[in-house]
Amino acid sequence: METWELAARERIRDSFARYTHPGDNFPLDDLAASFCEDGILEWDGEQLQGRDTIHRFRVEARERSGGVEPGRILRHNVTNIWFKAVTPQEASVLSCYTVYSEIGLDHFGRYIDRFVPVGDDWLIAHRIVTMDWAAKQSKF
Numbered sequence: 001m002e003t004w005e006l007a008a009r010e011r012i013r014d015s016f017a018r019y020t021h022p023g024d025n026f027p028l029d030d031l032a033a034s035f036c037e038d039g040i041l042e043w044d045g046e047q048l049q050g051r052d053t054i055h056r057f058r059v060e061a062r063e064r065s066g067g068v069e070p071g072r073i074l075r076h077n078v079t080n081i082w083f084k085a086v087t088p089q090e091a092s093v094l095s096c097y098t099v100y101s102e103i104g105l106d107h108f109g110r111y112i113d114r115f116v117p118v119g120d121d122w123l124i125a126h127r128i129v130t131m132d133w134a135a136k137q138s139k140f
Contacts, residue, residue, distance in 0.1 A: 005086050011122040012091055012115050013081070019124070020076035020097075029055060035124045036116060043129040073102040078111070091115040091122065099140070107134035 015034045022031035032055035035041065041048045041057075048054050077098045084092040093115060098108040109131040116125045134140055 004088060008086055008088075008091060008117070008122055009083060011117075011120070012083075012093060015115065015121065015123055016078050016081070016095070019127075020078055023076050024074045031055070031058060035127075036118055039124050040126045041124075041129070042127065043131070073100070074106075075100045089116065090125070101138070103135055103137045105135060106138045107131055107140050109133075 018034040019031055022029075022034075032051040035051055035054055038050055039054070041054050048057050077100070079096050079098070081093060081095045084094060086092075091114070093111075093113045095111045095113070096108070097111060099106045109129060112128040112130070113124055114126040115122045131140070
């Protein structure tokens with residue numbers, strides 16, 4: 001493996017953290033910054049494109065849920081990161097996530113991602129989120 005690929009993999013891991021930590025602590029501008037300017041967030045047939053749209057949706061979703069607000073216990077864990085393909089132009093990455101809340105294990109699923117280099121970072125160009133299971137008490 002070449003040095004550029006090692007650096008790309010570490011920058012991609014950093015982008016995972018930029019997505020999940022704000023999702024737990026709610027500085028949602030930071031969450032949106034893990035995407036390219038025109039990045040896509042997709043789940044259940046819904047598709048959001050662009051940082052501003054992703055940020056606005058996350059803020060509105062938090063308000064609609066009535067229970068997802070700052071101070072709530074929420075912890076995302078990303079595991080089994082599989083770099084399916086990495087070139088200097090893009091990376092295809094699969095991973096699993098689990099989310100814990102005040103009820104315990106809240107939900108889990110998978111991320112199907114395409115990352116691209118933007119300056120010194122590797123940002124999400126397209127993320128598909130699948131949810132494989134959710135607890136009955138989950139607000140998600």
